[in-house]
Amino acid sequence: MEKFKKLFNQFLDCVQTLQKALNVSFTEALVETFDNLEQGKIKVENGAPDEQTVAELSKKYQALDYDEISQKDKAQVFTFLTLKAINDDGFDVNKMPTPPAISTVIAMLMHKLVKNEKIEIVDPTIGTGILLFSIISQLKALNHSKDNYQLVGIDNDEEMLNLADVAAHLNDFDIELYCQDALMPWMCSNPDVVISDLPIGYYPVDENAKNFENRAEKGHSFAHLLLIEQIVKNLKPAGYAFLVVPKSILSGKIGADFMPWLTKKVYLKAIVELPDDMFKNKFNQKSILVFQNHGEDAKASEVLLTKLDSLKKEEALIRFNVKLNEWYTKITH
Template identity: 70%
Template sequence: MNNMEHLFNQFLNCVTTLQEALNVSFGEALTETFDNLENGKIKVEMGAPDPKTVDQLSAMYKTLNYDKISQKDKAQVFTYLTLKAINDDGRDANQMPTPQLISIVIALFMQKLLPNRQLTVMDPAIGAGNLLYSVISQLKAANHSKDLYQLYGIDNDEEMLDLADVAAHLNNLNIELYCQDAILPWMIEQPDVIISDLPVGFYPLDENVKHFATKSKTGHSFAHLLLTEQIIKNLKPGGMVFLVVPQSMLSGKTGADFMPWLANKVYLKAIVELPDKMFKNKFNQKSVLIFQNHGENATLDNVMLTKLEGNNEEEALFKLNVKLNEWYTKTND
């Protein structure tokens, strides 16, 4: 058994022990376990957990030797446990963590397209924060750990925001989190950059979207279309957007309506189709969509259209980086 597997099992035992004692979801027990460990004290409310469980947890925490575990390992274990929480608690597939490969693709583009200055960055469908934190951690690492980013996140699920809060702390990131429906007006000033893995499906509250251009003529509207429109409405002039979107949004009947509308609203920069093998079937296939809001020094360039291809992830990323450099040089000549 390797060290990470051993650590995972130790943490898992702590979480399940607390979960049984409090009779709560795995996600709630996970958040509270890390709060207990970070604070060095087991939280007891209205007699729960009971004294016997407190003693049991104290012994388990002592064996864990939490203060001696590296921040990187803590963050990694927490990500694995978050995945288990989403599975065990029967959550929506939209709340699954975004694969690491996608965050690397977005980080590559952000390094090329964003100025090296202080930026406000937000995710209006943050979930547990996996995508945003992974991208920002890569950018910080590439910039000698310099933190140029003020982070914000929105989600309508309080339990997911609790997970996002813990994950931010474990990744040494500061973030302001807001619990709200992202289709409604935002409480955040216009951000410079938006990164998001858009939730796919129907938005049920038709009354909230009657003034949206992307609403459906009949029945419920697609949440991913509405959220893209809301992002554009709230983005700073010249601001950049990096979205993980369903392939169906960019092509076919939906794409035939949506893409001309989008091209009229913003400057398209790039569309990167993700590998087929990342998805169970062709209906789940996704792409990374990158665009810039009008205004400031925004420019209309040739759109980079490509597919992430290769025998393995390393080869696919190498090929993408070569294409990205060629496209960037050509665009900025």
């Protein structure tokens, strides 16, 4: 732990030195620091950083001995620095990375439901990529390190995509990244699987919202509802979606309008309610929603409905795994 703390502080010092010299955000300095270290040279543009900073950074980079650091440690340090970037640069709450335990639950569900063969996976709200890369790392571990995944990320925030790009490289993942509004036509092909922690809030482009059945009659529409509709439109026949969604869309007034629409379009597979203690107040509570698009190999089945116990206790995931196995056995026999 002490060794990792020392390493983190060395990287942090390099990023802050560059940030001060270039007078840029922590995020920009973080991306450029890792670019410099990967390229083995310090990028100088229009005389910045100045000669004194270049000399100072060269010493700091030398002390790091970057090439001797394991990929795992590099990726881990970058993840922690990404969390600091989101905090320091005042990113919107929707940009906050998804808690790691959620990626474990999604990986468990995917391992059961999705065939272990070459598949294209899209995250249309990829942000920093932490959720997607964590899930794929776990699936690779479960599948004897086989890399059967073609990854695509979409986001309308270029800074986020820059962070995702560095994270993909450090985790040794190939990924295509597209900077675009995910509610506009996707620039990638129709995926087998969509993974997303949906941003919650209103979609400001009313003109484009008119293209969706789940638009609001008056005022701005909910972005998360439009995104689910967009995912349904883009999924391959019989493709799967694993989504982190606000609990409010599954019941109550919103659910009463939305869920009948969704159940006509797709086959619901699972609704996993996340523990209350993961969220500061009940209005922020989320669930994992899993569905399969209609298609030749797809069919209706009993839906896995469960609520996770507090993930602070290790047994919670063991209990979930037992329920998952029992349900899967029932629907496949």
